[in-house]
Amino acid sequence: MSSQRIVVTGLGATSPVGGDVPTTWAALLAGTSGARRLTEEWAEQLPVQIAARVAVEPLEVLERVRARRLDRSGQFALIAALEAWADAGLDAFPTDPERLGVAIASGIGGVTTLLSNYDALLEKGPRRVSPLSIPMLMPNSPAANVGLALGAKAGVHTPVSACASGNEAIAHGVDMIHLGRADVVVVGGTEAAIHPLPMAAFAQMMALSKRNDEPERASRPWDVDRDGFVLGEGAAVLVIESAEHATARGAQVYAEVAGAGVTADSHDIAQPDPAGLGATRAIRMALKESGVEAREIVHINAHATSTPQGDVAECLAITNALDGQTNQIITTSTKSMTGHLLGAAGALESVATVLALRDRVVPPTINLDDPDPAVNLDIATKQRTLPSGDIAALNNSFGFGGHNVAIAFRSA
Template sequence: MSTKVVITGLGATTPLGGDVASTWDGLLSGRTNAQVLTDEAFADLPARIAAPAAVDPGEVLSRVEARKLDRYEQFAMVAAREAWKDSGLADADVPGERIAVSLGSGIGGLISMLNVYDTLRTKGPRHVTPYTIPMIMPNGGAAWVGLDIGARASVQTPVAACASGNEAIRHGLDLIRSGKADVAVVGGAEAAIHPLPMAAFGAMMALSRRNDDPQHASRPFDKARDGFLLGEGGAVMVLESAEHAERRGARVYAEVAGAGASADGHHIVQPDPEGKGNAFAMREALTNARLAPHEVIHINAHATSTPAGDVAEAVGIRAVFGEAAQNVVVTAPKGALGHLLGAAGVAESIATVLALYHRVVPPTINLDNLDDEVGLDVAVEPRKLPEGQLAAINNSFGFGGHNLVIAFRTV
């Protein structure tokens, strides 16, 4: 019998708010922070809209600390500190050798790399900060968080594009189940609202071009969707073995019941239109969690608002759940949050956990006309969940065909 793993701490800083409470309130109320980017550097881009973080992380961290960190690392630190405090472990005496960190990012310190290169080119090498390498290395966020909490069991950085955050959760789950750690701080962070990645995503026709209507740009599952809305932020969970959490009297949000992973093996950026890869990951998550499809009552969908991706996910869901799919309440948070890339999986896993904890599913905003090819029960208003033991899954898929699915269960 594998070790039961539970969630005891949550932290987030997103386009909807600077913490978990404000982010959750934003999801329930259907808010969005989508806006036109007015800096002249974005003026000639085909897509000039995004969803910036509601609270600048530089305002939360000290000035000295913020100067050492890339923006994505700042998001990681803010979210991790909230989660660590929320868990109560800040006041617990846990040996560092029993604490692990797994914190992913799809792109890492890209903004610092570009900015420092501009400094080198215009001012010369003497003006390059000595913190440049720690700011641009992909493992920087995980490393700083590990130092902050004294983690010594393991500090890792999964990189799986937009599935990086859920890969971090899976890694933390495995570390605790294997007995290599009692506590795992898992998460994701991303900061890529910059002309270069936006021009690149735009060249791929991946971004919405509703420049005159940003608040309605991200439209998961809607017939009129035309691409995703880039967001930014960080999200972190604290996982513990149930025995460890019980021993210290911790508050528990939910159980991480299982995880599943797969690769599409189809295309570097396009999803398998038959949904075979995402279906495989969902089945593996259910098997790993010892759940039957009919036991799942809620799915937090990856649904980025791209024409191909949303339908491919729906095809996979219907293949896995069959007739039971009609009894599953689906939501797609990217309508409100935008796409947080490497932070998306954990931010949306937090939403999944809170849906079980509070027994209410947040709505999918901007869904006016459900695509005929979706064929799922997608919530457009907050939807109450019944009493009793419940299970849910969170889907997270990334460029390269990475599919990571996490299953959660009430406790």
């Protein structure tokens, strides 16, 4: 295991607030919500009729034949990966395929492909099930298709840990580089689960906001009137590479991925540990692995999904993990604008964290009109500035199943 530095050299995203990274970042800084009332006929019978669809439909970007062989989650992943790859300058630089890896996560996989083919099976019979169904719906399909597009041969992986998946993919990429299995890893997450079945299922768990008449106000992390998350869709991808490799090719560097912490609650399949013990350990592990001191952290992009229990438990975990050294930290939840992208959340929020470090600015948490009295952190309700000099930030993600992943980043 090497102790080499790992840096972020490329970013890509297609999100509810923008079709690429520059538009997404500008929208986040401006406090723009991507949540909308669903206009599909199927939404009329659901208790929850709001979601945050991508701002730019994939067919506006991808060539038709390429798109029709991909699940929607695969389309998002490919769009984000190609942007990140070009942004890193790797489309113009020969990279050894056997030293190039991919780790792109999904929480739910190709659920819309699965269900549309089940509809075809019931309505028209087995002959009408697409022969592309399996390669489209398998959870590793986005990662595999990105690997094919970029020629990655080091290893192509799909961590699956519900809403922690995106961060787990980043942690996996970090491990691959530290273990010497790759020099460059394309990491991230994707999700496309805005379909009546997942929507109905999440609603049955009482996990979703029912603020149907005010979609843009529905995702309100830490607000006393929060009533659940808003389901989002999209993908985000980061190109990470050994600092040695990045330096050798003269690559731009956004930030350093300093370390990761990965733990499990072993408490409940759906409820977070109310004391946030697993999350606390994940943050501590990220600090230990990265060598970042609590006092160096000036920004946290929190998991904070806008659920009554989770938002408060995370505050407790942050405070405990940092031994109360939180006065210098500006925390935000970009989910207030993007909704919750499940397996893509950690990746999209890592992109935001990296850009916050580069631009020294924290995007706001919108809709935080009346903070929950249990919140003891400094939450950005408008755009806030970060200090100059060497600074560090954390991105937290937690998932059903009790998965906790914290990633520590340092400014470049």
